[in-house]
Amino acid sequence: MADVVLFEDSLLVAGAMCYDYCGQTLESNIRCAFDKLKPHYLPEDAFLSLYAEPAAPGVQRIAIIIEAQAEYKLDKHAIRQNLEKAVIQEEDFKLVQPQTKLKAPAHTLN
Structure with missing residues (x-):
């Protein structure tokens, strides 16, 4: 049986500049939050995958x-909130809100 994606989201995080310390700390915090969420919000066989890119x-x-x-x-909202808290528990990391694209005003030709 193929696995089912239960939750898929991404966070923009400022302040993670290297893998050796920042990246490992960030990953550890998210995995710890996942382990705490699992008994309350997730099925027993749930597993977490993380991917980072600049x-x-x-x-x-x-x-x-x-x-x-x-x-x-x-409860996807509760899961996202807990994951966000896990990221910002380190003073060096800040969540960045994605920029919304603005539409150019429509111009009419006379």
């Missing part, structure tokens, strides 16, 4: 995917 100078996009063997109703 989004801008000094900003990393952390993709967070939670999968399990079967569908499961989640």
